[in-house]
Amino acid sequence: MIRVQQAPFDAGAEMAALSEGRTDIGALVSFVGQVRDFNERPEVEGLTLEHYPGMTEAALAEIVTEAEARWPLQGVCLIHRVGHLTPGDPIVLVVVASAHRRAAFEACDFIMDYLKTRAPFWKKEHTASGHYWVAERHSDHQDAQRWEETP
Amino acid sequence: MSLTHLNARGEAHMVDVADKGETRREAVASGRITMRPETLALLAQGGLPKGDVLATARIAGIQAAKRTHELIPLCHALPLSKVAIDFHLNEAAACVEVTATCRLNGRTGVEMEALTAVSVACLTLYDMCKAVDKAMQIEALRLESKSGGQSGDYRRGVTPPAPIVTGSGEPGVVALGEAAQGSLLRVKCLAELRERLEVSEVEIALDALPSADVAGLKAALEARDAGFALLKEARILCAVNQVMGGDQTPLTEGDEVAFFPPVTGG
Numbered sequence: 344m345i346r347v348q349q350a351p352f353d354a355g356a357e358m359a360a361l362s363e364g365r366t367d368i369g370a371l372v373s374f375v376g377q378v379r380d381f382n383e384r385p386e387v388e389g390l391t392l393e394h395y396p397g398m399t400e401a402a403l404a405e406i407v408t409e410a411e412a413r414w415p416l417q418g419v420c421l422i423h424r425v426g427h428l429t430p431g432d433p434i435v436l437v438v439v440a441s442a443h444r445r446a447a448f449e450a451c452d453f454i455m456d457y458l459k460t461r462a463p464f465w466k467k468e469h470t471a472s473g474h475y476w477v478a479e480r481h482s483d484h485q486d487a488q489r490w491e492e493t494p
Numbered sequence: 495m496s497l498t499h500l501n502a503r504g505e506a507h508m509v510d511v512a513d514k515g516e517t518r519r520e521a522v523a524s525g526r527i528t529m530r531p532e533t534l535a536l537l538a539q540g541g542l543p544k545g546d547v548l549a550t551a552r553i554a555g556i557q558a559a560k561r562t563h564e565l566i567p568l569c570h571a572l573p574l575s576k577v578a579i580d581f582h583l584n585e586a587a588a589c590v591e592v593t594a595t596c597r598l599n600g601r602t603g604v605e606m607e608a609l610t611a612v613s614v615a616c617l618t619l620y621d622m623c624k625a626v627d628k629a630m631q632i633e634a635l636r637l638e639s640k641s642g643g644q645s646g647d648y649r650r651g652v653t654p655p656a657p658i659v660t661g662s663g664e665p666g667v668v669a670l671g672e673a674a675q676g677s678l679l680r681v682k683c684l685a686e687l688r689e690r691l692e693v694s695e696v697e698i699a700l701d702a703l704p705s706a707d708v709a710g711l712k713a714a715l716e717a718r719d720a721g722f723a724l725l726k727e728a729r730i731l732c733a734v735n736q737v738m739g740g741d742q743t744p745l746t747e748g749d750e751v752a753f754f755p756p757v758t759g760g
Contacts, residue, residue, distance in 0.1 A: 364583075376760055392759065393685050395752060398736035423759060435760050455760060463733075464759025465685035476686035479756035 344419070345403045347394055349426040351433065358438050361418045365440075368417045372447040373438045374455055380430035383478070386471040389429045395463040399423075406457045410439070413453065414446040421454065423464065453490055460487040499568050508568045511601040519642035520597045523608035525635035527616045528589040533627040537590070537619075538583055547622040548581050551592075555579040555615030559596055559607040569606050574598050577607070579615055592616055593638070605640045677701065677747040679711065684754035687730065691721055700747050708732055709741035711751060725753055 344361075346352075354375050362368050380387050407419045420438040428434060437454050441447040466477040499506055529537075537547050544550070556577045563571040576597040584591055594611035596604040616632045623630060639649045677700040683693050698718070703710035715722035724730070733752045734743045745751065 394759075395682075395684055395733070395736070395754070398733055398752070401736060459760040460757065462759050463684070463754065463757050465755065466758045467685075476689075476755065477758045479758055 344421070345400060345407060346422045347396075347399055347403070347425055348422065349424060351424070352422045352436050354433070354436050354438070357420045357422065357436060361420050361438050361440050365417065367442060368440045369442045370444040370447040371438065371440050372444070372451045373436065374451050375433050376435040376455075378428050378430045378432045378434060382468055383475070384468070384470045384472060387430060387468050388471065389427060389469045390477075391427050391467045391469070392423075392425045392434065393465045393467070394423075394425050399463045402462045403458070406454055406461060409457065410450045410454050414441065414450040416441050416446065416450055419450070419454070421458075423458070423462070425464070456483070456487040456490060459483040506568060508570070509602075511570065514601040514644070516599050516601055517642040518597070518599050519602070519604050519640070520595065521603060521605040521608040521640040522593060522595050522638040523605065523612045523636065524591065524593045524638050525612040525616050525632065526584075526587075526589045526591045527619050527630055527632050528587070529623060529627050529630040531585070531588045533623055533630070534583060534585060534588050534590070536626060537623060542623055543625050544622045547619060548590075550622055551581070551615045551618040552579045554618035555592070555594055555611040558614030559594065559611035562607045562610040565610060566606055570602050572598055572600060572602065572604065572607065574604065574607060577611060579611060581615075589633075590619055592619075603640055603643050603645075605637050609635065609637060679703075679745060679747070680750045681711070681715065682750065682752040684752055686755045687724075687753055690724065700745065703745070706745050707741065708734065708739055708743045708745065708751065711745060712741070729756055730754070731756065 354373055358371055358373055362371055378387070378390060403421055403423065407421060410416065410419065416439060418440040420436065422436040424432075424434050435455075435458070437451050439447045439451040439454070441450065460483050467474060468477055499509065536542050540546060556579060559574060559577040563569040574596055576595065578595045580593045582591040582593075592612050592615045594608045594615065596607040596611065598604055612635055613632075616635070620630055620632065637648070637650065639647070641647045678697045679700055681696045681698060683691050683695075688694050696715070698711070698714055700706065702714045704713050712722065712725045715725065731754055732739050732743070733754075734745065735750055736752070
């Protein structure tokens with residue numbers, strides 16, 4: 344299940360929905376990304392997230408398909424918010440279900456690394472000292488690179 | 495459109511796939527078996543005389559997918575990389591919905607494997623439950639989606655774009671194309687790029703491009719407004735019809751080209 348939405352999400356409800364009625368799921372790993380109040384500059388007051396409708400959803404679906412090809416997964420829920428958000432707001436949710444924990448941990452980590460470097464989203468941060476578009480991070484690319492070496 | 499399993503003389507033959515390229519193939523098929531609500535309740539509780547119904551039907555479906563070539567005369571034997579069978583007990587409609595997903599990297603599609611898996615899983619459900627309900631019906635066996643291969647992707651309920659009609663005429667009369675209004679490219683600038691260029695969307699005629707590719711588009715845009723020179727920065731990315739591309743990606747009329755900075759989501 345993949346969604347791009349403005350509204351907040353309920354991580355607990357999404358996890359419950361993913362495992363409802365199933366007894367073959369042994370591990371459920373979730374990640375929630377939140378808005379920090381500091382980034383390239385201190386005192387971040389909020390941010391605006393933009394996406395490319397159509398391509399963003401397709402890119403997320405491709406990342407999930409790639410994860411499903413690498414690990415035996417029983418289900419994936421991926422939700423990314425767009426629009427205006429303030430510090431403390433959740434931005435992104437990844438829930439991965441698998442029979443065993445290792446696959447679930449690794450697939451969740453993989454999905455976030457690929458999302459950071461491949462999914463068309465852009466952040467503009469609003470701070471006390473002005474607004475600016477967030478620059479890409481070299482460390483995000485290094486993180487994504489880890490998965491290239493061990494298929 | 496022709497039937498690939500019939501040769502030029504209309505005889506059945508097996509398609510030679512040796513020269514086809516290997517691609518990642520996936521197919522999803524579905525079907526359902528309707529039954530009395532009491533039968534479904536027994537199935538859900540595990541109260542049927544033959545034991546664990548769903549586990550047995552799942553194994554049957556997987557086995558069937560692997561042996562499709564033994565059942566369907568002109569099917570190839572395929573080394574499937576994945577077969578998954580899912581059951582959904584729909585109490586409102588008193589039925590079990592069965593979905594099969596088959597996948598491989600190979601030269602032929604896997605839709606027959608997915609359809610066979612659903613069929614045999616449904617038959618096994620019938621066999622496991624028939625002691626208490628003989629009126630069950632197997633219904634709506636169908637392909638939901640397939641991807642990979644020459645014939646393109648298919649998704650039930652989504653019609654592919656209609657072929658472009660360039661003209662019409664009586665037999666023997668050559669019709670001319672109906673004006674060049676279709677020969678436009680749509681260009682989008684996203685996020686930081688949109689704000690720097692103060693442009694969100696532009697249209698440009700394909701014949702204004704020195705070459706029919708992304709590099710040609712950049713040159714044509716720069717000729718129109720020098721500000722577009724920043725599209726040549728190495729960090730600026732490009733997608734053609736929502737798929738990542740580069741300077742050499744060819745363009746044809748009606749294409750949507752988006753330029754944007756590196757992504758920063760998550």
